[in-house]
Amino acid sequence: MESMNENAIQDDHEVAKAELTRGHDHLWNIIFSYVNSLSLKCAAELGIADEIYRHGQPLPLSVLLNKLSILPSRTDSFRRLMRLLVHSGLFARSTAGDEEEETYALTPISASFLVTSKAENMSPFVLAMIDPVFVDPHHCLSRWFTTADEPPTPTAFDLFHGKPLFEFTGNNPEFNVNFNRGMASDANFMAKLILGQCGDDVFRGLRSLVDVGGGTGALATAIADAYPQTKCSVFDLPHVLASLQGNPTVAAIAGDMFEFVPPADAVILKWILHDWNDEDCVRILRNCKKAIPPKEEGGKVIIIEMVMKLENEEDGSIHDETTETQLLWDVFIMGPVPGKERSEAEWKSIFLAAGFSGYSITPILGLRSLIQLFY
Known part of the structure; x- marks a missing residue:
């Protein structure tokens, strides 16, 4: 009986630790949610969707960097930005065949709302609301x-x-x-x-x-x-x-x-x-x-x-x-x-x-x- 009680207490402790960890993670997510908005603003200001759209197919990172005039010293930082934008559903990332260089494509959201030549373009709304x-x-x-x-x-x-x-x-x-x-x-x-x-x-x-x-x-x-x-x-x-x-x-x-x-x-x-x-x-x-x-x-x-x-x-x-x-x-x-x-x-x-x-x-x-x- 004593062993069963100890196991129950241990289980309760594990559940409490898991809930505390989930709560901590959720709090962090709320704290840093604004980074999603500011990353979207950055994408609209740089015109990332426009460059991919004009290319007509997934754009290799090196070409995208060149078209956007990203400083060579900021290459890794830009890749990290794109990683978040991909996670947010604004762009898609892939690696073609045996090539190591990643390519980026539009998703339905960015193709509709972030391409400035499209009738549904919402880039001005993005820039106004996050001003x-x-x-x-x-x-x-x-x-x-x-x-x-x-x-x-x-x-x-x-x-x-x-x-x-x-x-x-x-x-x-x-x-x-x-x-x-x-x-x-x-x-x-x-x-x-x-x-x-x-x-x-x-x-x-x-x-x-x-x-x-x-x-x-x-x-x-x-x-x-x-x-x-x-x-x-x-x-x-x-x-x-x-x-x-x-x-x-x-x-x-x-x-x-x-x-x-x-x-x-x-x-x-x-x-x-x-x-x-x-x-x-x-x-x-x-x-x-x-x-x-x-x-x-x-x-x-x-x-x-x-x-x-x-x-x-x-x-x-x-x-x-x-x-x-x-x-x-x-x-x-x-x-x-x-x-x-x-x-x-x-x-x-x-x-x-x-x-x-x-x-x-x-x-x-x-x-x-x-x-x-x-x-």
Whole structure:
């Protein structure tokens, strides 16, 4: 009996050691997860995917080093970078035959999203989101949570940079250009998905549409090209609309959505409402409601936003990558804006407060959905 007890104690100790080791490894993984993002940024800045794509076949390391002008003394370091990018699924590595030199190829992810000549290219989005302007304020999140000031500082971005995001972009032309390029690349990708999956259901028959906060007009231009009978406009702040001058496809209207929204059959808000708190969302949507006719006359508000998944109610766990990405994004935007991502119940509360009586939700990606509002 004593021997059995000793064995049981030994087993418990082994289990405890294994759990401690797993916990330690998981903690390290979280600590250094940011290296994945920065390695992706490095790959986008170097144009690794472009060089492999232009080569048309797997590219030997020596050729890749030469094309990217990597210093000879950094060869081993670059190989280590590629090892991580391969592990992340962005590139594939192989050794041809008896040759010792490795070759690198594109994967479906890098072939679609990191080749700058592709319509789905997301490199500008990568560079915008991982810009120090966005990342640095997260270093003072704890200070923002615990700093009592009057009036309250709205975001960690305000605390770090001394001004709100949209004021910052207006005063920093280089960042403004990079930010708008990033938003445009995402808009191009979303436009392709929306038009391909539910374009006729959403846009056919509309005489006019205004894209509120539409930036450089990528989404509105794609809709206008697909539905030429729809008169499309972009409504945004004056410094944002500067790049739209001379665009024959869409009209540019300068203004503030908190004051008014130009009249149209439909108003579209892509990734706008998550920037704002509930009260501001209601204000914006009330102005949108004033701008459109009722449902019977074809009026609608089209919203592209996340609809947050709820944690598993049985055990509170989160397992799938989509839910984790939504949670990561929700905390990311906590830095630059005073808004949040919302569940369907939270969206419904805002819609009703703004005077809308009906809505429908169509999942476009695992991450985001298309919402139509009617009154």
